Amino acid sequence: MIEVQVSKGILSTYFDKMQRNLELDVAIVGGGPSGIVASYYLAKAGLHVALFDRKLSPGGGMWGGAMMFNQLVIQEEAMPIVADFDITFHPYEDGLYTMDSVESTSSLLYHAVHAGATIFNCYSVEDVIYKNNAVSGVVVNWTPVLREGLHVDPLNIYAKFVIDGTGHDSEICRVVARKNGIKLDTSTGGVIGERSLDVTEGEALVVEGTKEIYPGLYVCGMASSAVSGTPRMGPIFGGMLMSGKKVADMIIARLK
Ligand code: 48F
Secondary structure (H helix, E strand, O other): OHHHHHHHHHHHHHHHHHHHOOEEEEEEEOOOHHHHHHHHHHHHOOOOEEEEEOOOOOOHHHOOOEOOEOEEEEEHHHHHHHHHOOOOOEEOOOOEEEEEHHHHHHHHHHHHHHHOOEEEEOEEEEEEEEEOOEEEEEEEEEHHHHHHOOOOOOEEEEEEEEEEOOHHHOHHHHHHHHHHOOOOOOOOOOOOOOEOOOHHHHHHHHHHOOEEEEOOEEEOOHHHHHHHOOEOOOOEOHHHHHHHHHHHHHHHHHHO
């Protein structure tokens, strides 16, 4: 009966997919531009990587351009990454390029999945697995469960490395520091919080701050600005792409 086949097709393949992703090389929390770019390069290098995003539509702050004007600006240094994702671009002024934010976001997602990354949408990472003074995986729950405040326990997923790509709130860094009484690799040992906007400094420091912030836990994108207390940069996206590639390259160098 076709009606039942449809249901069985979804359930059996979904749970296969989930079981294949219970033990990972890398778990990425947050499907903004930096996390998606990281997932692409990690998967392309042959690593087992899954990305978890709490929203129905991953892509983070990239869909809306700025103030919902759906265009992006990217600087010259990030253009090799734009080429890897086959995004249409137009030269603008002074080494800057513009592109359509919907095409850009969907291209990132398309290429990440085709490179072999698995994306789980509607998953909120509420905690990490923390053993022997290191982060060793993520603790996930359905976003609607958390939104409704339902008292339902999560599931656990092992990963050799976790990437915090949760954007401005650097949620995973916060939870690791708060729950385990440890010091992160920041000047205060905690999450400092992002500073006000400075495009030049913000773009440079977001890439510089992309690093292993605690054993087993890397940070990329705006989460790296927020944790280390560097300026936000607004709707220029080259730093996000370069941060995603940098974190992937760092982990590939360790695992390969
Ligand atoms: O903020 P976001 O787009 O991440 P990003 O890669 O890029 C930042 C830019 O979009 C922009 C900017 C650039 O100039 O400033 O803001 O740093 O996306 C973060 C994603 O993480 C998800 C959230 O739904 C969003 O899609 N997310 C956040 N916390 C969690 C999470 C969580 N605990 N579990 C799962 N997903």
